[in-house]
Amino acid sequence: MASIPSLPDIQSHGKSSPDSPLAETLSILFEHSPILLSKLEPQLHLRFTSEASSTAHIHLESYTQLVDISLQEIFKWDIPSQSEIISGHPRIGENSNLSKLSAAEQGALGLKPTPPEVLARLAHLNALYEARYPGLRYITFVNGRSRPVIAEEMEDVLGIEHSLEPDQPTVGTIKPIDQESEEWRRELKRAVGDVGKIAKSRLGALGVA
Template structure:
């Protein structure tokens, strides 16, 4: 598993897709094009004009402040850099650990099938969004129930109910849609802060 660079390296680096800052952001938030093309250069300017960083928590908060300034499509693209709940292919080591892929007890196939359907349902109801949640050690079965609650579904292990064609699609930019987008961005921040411990890094390491 990769390690975070020292804060002093981040403070001194120039903006570049391969910079120490870009590396840190890719570990904390999952690699994505908008992270490298937009967040990294914006955050680099903020860091260069600010007092020295004192913690990785501060770095994450600065990143979230910049992301909050983005327009809706950019924030939507940012959260799409995170894998869907239940995915097991092409996961980073940290995502795999967070989702329990590396756990001793495998997730039952019926739960994985349910999650796959719930992801499709969510993305139908909230076009342009992806369901993001701070797993925080919870099982995939518990997360499936959380998704059902968000969608207003009964708890079930059905792999195809309710039928996607029966769902109502929210308009992008409505209050409910924006609420989910903002919640997802905040949960990405919570995930990033939890990764500091997973990486064995003191949040105040310099």
């Protein structure tokens, strides 16, 4: 399991860098994404160091505070940037190229493997969701729930019947939601919020909650 840099190291590192303790911590908690290093790390570094004005400078007291401040910054970003943060997380049901934390959260490390029909259904549900919400990836705070339960949650979000059919309904029957619509942006906000919930849950897994 990944170890996490100490709070003093995160706050006292001399300069903003893709290799800084802050960047390492963000990649662990939020999953690695280039925009974490190019945008979020510099923004937070400015708030946590003496480079900030006296009114903007923040003394970092906990990892939970780090997650909360990160979310504050992310919610200020434009829509494409917020969407990019979400895309750093693996799709529900993926088994390859997972971080150890993601694998544990999705149940990929369990003694009982996920049945192939459930994995096939999840792969199709991901395709349906991404057709419904172009530019988004389905993110949810799993919180110990099984993959079959998450599949049913995705079906409920999409408004379709619970099923293990690998290809129903077909992707071509899905009407996309416009990215300018309130529904699309509401789903984006929910997903970013769940990214934060996942990050806070990881603190517990890392023993630093």
